[in-house]
Amino acid sequence: MIHKFYLNGLYIVLDVNSGTVLTVDEMTYEVLDHYKKISRDQIVEKLKHKYPEEELLEVILELEMLEEQKMLFTESDYDPNVYKNHDLIKALCLHVAHDCNLKCNYCFASQGDFNGEKLLMPLEVGKKAIDFIVEQSKDRQNLEVDFFGGEPLMNFDVVKELVDYARSKEESHHKKFKFTITTNGVLLDEENMAYIDENMDNVVLSLDGRKCVNDNMRRTVNDKGSFDIIIDKIKKMAAMREGKKDYYVRGTYTKHNLDFGEDVNFLAEEGFKSISVEPVVAEEEHDYAILREDVDQILAEYDKLALDYLNRHEKGLDYNFFHFNIDLSNGPCVYKRLSGCGAGRDYVAVTPEGDIYPCHQFVGNEEFKMGTVDEGIQHPEIKDEFGKANLLQKEKCQNCWCKYFCGGGCHANAYNFNHTVMEPYDVACEIERRRVENAIMINILEGNV
Numbered sequence: 001m002i003h004k005f006y007l008n009g010l011y012i013v014l015d016v017n018s019g020t021v022l023t024v025d026e027m028t029y030e031v032l033d034h035y036k037k038i039s040r041d042q043i044v045e046k047l048k049h050k051y052p053e054e055e056l057l058e059v060i061l062e063l064e065m066l067e068e069q070k071m072l073f074t075e076s077d078y079d080p081n082v083y084k085n086h087d088l089i090k091a092l093c094l095h096v097a098h099d100c101n102l103k104c105n106y107c108f109a110s111q112g113d114f115n116g117e118k119l120l121m122p123l124e125v126g127k128k129a130i131d132f133i134v135e136q137s138k139d140r141q142n143l144e145v146d147f148f149g150g151e152p153l154m155n156f157d158v159v160k161e162l163v164d165y166a167r168s169k170e171e172s173h174h175k176k177f178k179f180t181i182t183t184n185g186v187l188l189d190e191e192n193m194a195y196i197d198e199n200m201d202n203v204v205l206s207l208d209g210r211k212c213v214n215d216n217m218r219r220t221v222n223d224k225g226s227f228d229i230i231i232d233k234i235k236k237m238a239a240m241r242e243g244k245k246d247y248y249v250r251g252t253y254t255k256h257n258l259d260f261g262e263d264v265n266f267l268a269e270e271g272f273k274s275i276s277v278e279p280v281v282a283e284e285e286h287d288y289a290i291l292r293e294d295v296d297q298i299l300a301e302y303d304k305l306a307l308d309y310l311n312r313h314e315k316g317l318d319y320n321f322f323h324f325n326i327d328l329s330n331g332p333c334v335y336k337r338l339s340g341c342g343a344g345r346d347y348v349a350v351t352p353e354g355d356i357y358p359c360h361q362f363v364g365n366e367e368f369k370m371g372t373v374d375e376g377i378q379h380p381e382i383k384d385e386f387g388k389a390n391l392l393q394k395e396k397c398q399n400c401w402c403k404y405f406c407g408g409g410c411h412a413n414a415y416n417f418n419h420t421v422m423e424p425y426d427v428a429c430e431i432e433r434r435r436v437e438n439a440i441m442i443n444i445l446e447g448n449v
Contacts, residue, residue, distance in 0.1 A: 002072060003401030004032055007441045008307065014440065016401050017074040021328055021440060021449045022066075027051045031059050036073065089136035090143055091342070093349040093360050094129055096121040096158055097150035101186050102226055104218045106252060106280045106288055120155040121352040126162040128373035129350045134173050136376075146180040148349075148360055153187035163199050180204065182250075184218070185230035188237055197240045205234045208251040209263020209277070216256055217288065231270075238272055248322065251277040254288035258297045261305035268312065268319040276322035279431060281413055292427055299434040306438035310445060323435045324442050326405060328449055340407020344370070344386025344421075358386055361412035386411065389421040396424055402433045 001016040011029040013022045024032075030050075034043045044056045066072040099118040100107075130145075137143055145166065147159050159181070166177045181196060182204040196203055207230065208214040215225025234249065241247040249272045253260035260277050267275050279298070282289040290298070309321055341347065344358030351363055354373040362368040371378035389411055397403045409424035409432065417425045443449050 001399070001401060002032065004029060005437050007303075007437055008310075008445070010441060010444060012437075012440060012444065013072070014401065015072050015074055016404065017076045018070060018072075019328060019404070020071045020074075021444065022071075023444060027055065028059050028063070031056065031063065035060070035063055088138045088140055089133055089346050089348055090140050091146070091347040092129055092133050092144070093146045093148050093347070094121065094126060094162070095149060095349060095351050095360065095363065096126065096147050096152045096155045096162075098352050099154055100150040100184070101154065101221060102151070102184050102218055103221055103223075106217055106254060106282055106286075119352040121158060123158050123161055125350075125352065125354045125373060126158055127165050128354060130162060130166050130169065132350075132356075132373045132376065134169055134175060137175070141174055142176050142178065144178050144180070146182065148182050151184055151186065152181055153183050153192060156187070156192055160195065160199075178202075182206070184226070185234045185237070186220075186226065188230075188233040193233075193237050193240060196237070197245065200245075202246040202248070203237060203241060205237060205247060205249050206251070207231070207234055207249050207267070208253070209257070209260070210266045213253075213257045213263055214251075217252070217254060235271065238274075242273060246274070248274045248276045251275075252280050253277055254280040254282075255290055255294060256288055258294060258301060261301050261308060264305055264321060265308060265317075268317045273319045274322070275319055279428070281410075281416065281428075283416075290427065295427060295430050298431055302431075302434050302438055306442055310442060324439045326436065326439045326443065328440065328443055340390075340409065341411070343411050344368075344383060344389075358382065359412060361410075362415075386421060389414075394422055394424065400429070400433075402429070402436050405436045406432045 003014045003016060005012055006029070011024050011026060013024055013029070013032065014020070015022075027047075027050075030047060031043060034046060038046070040057065040060050043060060044053050047056055063072060097120050099120065133143055133145070145162075147162075152159055163177075163179060166179075170176060178201040179199060180202040181200050184206045206218070207227075208218055211225070211227040211231075214227045218226045220226055220229070238247055238249065249267055251260075251263060251267070253263065257263060264275055264277055279290050280288060284291060305321070306324065309324055312319060341359070343362075347359065348370065349357045349360045349363055350373060351357070355363075356370045356372060356377065357363045357365070357368050358370065368382060369379070370382045377383060389408065391397050391403050391408050394408050397408050406429075409428055411421040413425040413428050414421050414423055417427075440449075
């Protein structure tokens with residue numbers, strides 16, 4: 001399978017299975033419309049009114065050579081048993097707080113409590129969660145824990161104690177923990193920023209972009225905008241990490257700011273070097289929900305943002321946009337390539353009560369409660385269901401050129417819109433495909449291909 005597209009003056013060809021990326025001329029681009037469908041002579045006959053016959057034959061021979069070299073039209077040879085040695089859990093999303101000091105309009109967590117009680121995770125539950133991943137990770141050494149909420153800084157003493165507890169397990173169990181914390185920034189101060197900088201391998205800082213955009217959706221409990229409260233704190237946290245450790249300023253765009261490229265540019269101008277902006281996921285009745293009618297505008301905005309991104313150095317800006325960062329040389333391992341995020345398979349979320357769910361976006365849906373940190377996985381059929389939600393099993397993904405970049409998309413999006421984790425959400429698919437096309441184009445023009 002190949003995918004070819006024209007973008008920003010480039011005729012680009014991607015071989016889906018090998019990952020080969022080629023830039024070609026217009027003639028080759030047109031020949032590929034007919035190559036492997038009709039004979040050499042038929043291709044020449046069809047296009048000789050536009051191109052010299054000798055040159056057409058040369059192009060066809062070059063394509064045949066590339067095919068022989070397994071650079072074009074390669075076949076997939078993935079073994080369906082690739083997952084058999086991956087029956088383990090390696091990552092936890094620890095909901096240390098089902099409470100929040102903001103009330104964002106689009107919050108999937110229902111302002112932090114996930115439609116339940118406002119709770120903080122007790123230390124003992126957190127310790128059991130650490131014990132759970134140590135056991136469930138089997139012989140895997142590298143483990144990941146994301147401190148999440150609600151707002152995890154509302155339970156920061158427990159966060160610190162859990163870091164210490166996990167570290168105490170490393171040597172005796174031959175493990176190495178990597179920690180991430182996701183925060184809205186309201187409670188950041190000198191003391192906890194110093195701790196976070198020292199102990200967290202990654203920090204996700206929530207900020208939607210321009211003040212008017214952020215304050216429209218991310219509001220305080222007394223219904224005021226949060227931008228002025230958090231901007232300086234988030235800037236300081238990011239500056240502490242700059243050039244040394246990972247962080248992302250992570251925003252959400254909605255129907256109200258389909259010009260989200262302006263928010264990316266704003267964040268870059270504010271000095272942030274690592275930026276991610278994601279489309280909101282919301283049911284259609286919400287006025288901020290992204291609908292199919294918005295897709296064309298969103299795709300055009302990614303095209304515009306890609307051009308701005310290419311010109312960022314000329315503007316004195318130097319930042320990375322998460323969705324334009326793809327590795328076209330090595331890429332993810334086969335397992336990751338086929339399974340995407342791993343939710344419900346090797347990644348789970350744990351609530352303050354100790355309940356286990358496939359990921360944070362399924363928390364509160366009892367249909368997807370997998371077990372508890374006390375009893376372990378009590379419903380292996382849920383794990384099996386998510387295990388099957390991979391590219392070798394998802395019918396709609398089979399003929400999609402983008403499948404190895406997205407891994408089949410978000411399971412929660414699939415379930416929320418299609419009531420099954422086996423059918424990806426098509427609007428998200430369209431957006432992802434355009435992001436990847438732009439990312440490939442950027443990599444070509446920046447000399448990374």
